[in-house]
Amino acid sequence: MERVIARVPAISFDPTLTYIIVWMENRPGVLAGVLTTLATLEINVLEGVHSRGETEEEGAWIALVKVPPGLDGRRVVEAVERVEGVIKAKLGVKKYGSLIMPPVEIVWELGPNMPVSIWRHMFLSKVYDGLIQAMGPAGHAVFFHQGRHAGILIYEFWRRTMATSSPKMLIEGAFHVLQRFGWFTDAEIVEMKPDKPRITLRVKNSIEAYSRKSDKPICYFLAGLFTGYASKALGREVRFVETRCQARGDPHCLFTTQPA
Numbered sequence: 001m002e003r004v005i006a007r008v009p010a011i012s013f014d015p016t017l018t019y020i021i022v023w024m025e026n027r028p029g030v031l032a033g034v035l036t037t038l039a040t041l042e043i044n045v046l047e048g049v050h051s052r053g054e055t056e057e058e059g060a061w062i063a064l065v066k067v068p069p070g071l072d073g074r075r076v077v078e079a080v081e082r083v084e085g086v087i088k089a090k091l092g093v094k095k096y097g098s099l100i101m102p103p104v105e106i107v108w109e110l111g112p113n114m115p116v117s118i119w120r121h122m123f124l125s126k127v128y129d130g131l132i133q134a135m136g137p138a139g140h141a142v143f144f145h146q147g148r149h150a151g152i153l154i155y156e157f158w159r160r161t162m163a164t165s166s167p168k169m170l171i172e173g174a175f176h177v178l179q180r181f182g183w184f185t186d187a188e189i190v191e192m193k194p195d196k197p198r199i200t201l202r203v204k205n206s207i208e209a210y211s212r213k214s215d216k217p218i219c220y221f222l223a224g225l226f227t228g229y230a231s232k233a234l235g236r237e238v239r240f241v242e243t244r245c246q247a248r249g250d251p252h253c254l255f256t257t258q259p260a
Contacts, residue, residue: 008108009047009064012100017046017064018073019102022080023087026052026059030085034061037079042068058087062102067091110180118182121210128208128218140220143208147224155232167194170233175201183207183222186252197234201226201255209247217245219253226255 009019020038024030031050038045048063067076073091080089093100108116132139158174159165172189179187184203191200208219219242226240244254 007047008049008106009062010101010106012064013098015095015098015100017066017100018091018093019100020063020065020076020080021090021102021104022061023053023089024059024061024083025085025087026057027085030083031061033083034080034086037083038065038076041071041076041079043071043076062104062106110177116181119207121205121207124207125211129212140218143220144224144227147221147226148228149224151225151228151230152232153228155229158229159233167233167235168192171199171230174229178225179203184253190254194234197230197236197238197257199230199238199240199257201240202252203255204246204252206246206253209245209253212247214245214247216248217242217253218247219245219255222253223255230257 020043022034024034035045044066046064046066048061050059050061052059067073077089077091080086090103092103094103095101108118110116128143131142135142154174155170158177159170162170162173164170164173171194172192175189176187179185184206186202186204188202189200190202191198193199203222206219206222208221212218223240223242227238230240231237238257239259240255241258242253242255244250244252246253
């Protein structure tokens, strides 16, 4: 699968940049007109994202841009609002020292009615390490069983959402959804034989191994999550075991089923 690094312009540490937000009719040509107008004003668009609104008839586009020195912000807004189909526009930032943010509320959603919360890998790794320091080896078992229970609970949701009873499709679909959530990258299903059952999953930069060091595999929550979900999808108990882990220097993390 080809990889694209998609940046949502939510924060920046470059005070020479600013944000533009454009509310517009959701129809062909409107965004092209906005981009043409910005190009005419020699405004460089660095990152941007377009989202539909509560109805498909309207949408909003937010972008991080570099405005030429001396160009009046009001002139930019007025020029954009003259584009046919544009409802209104806003240019500016919320500033906290060197940190700048858009002057509007941003709601993070992976898909319709799928709000998400974002944790930096570095922060999450500190949470994991703190729990292990407090609980010792028992913390690993806690992570595994929490993951297993979560996998069991989310199975019904994904079965209804994907509208299929195929174990293969249910496992493959959910696996790649987790990748979209950023729980790991470079996801690959190495082996998928639900009837055996033999399943091997390979990932990089898992939420548990990223930025952590260990002399043994430590992705207990993911192993538990795969275990609970796959057991429901297959209709029989299986257990995923992590045999390779980036935290101990392996090039990737590898999870393989074993008889429960």
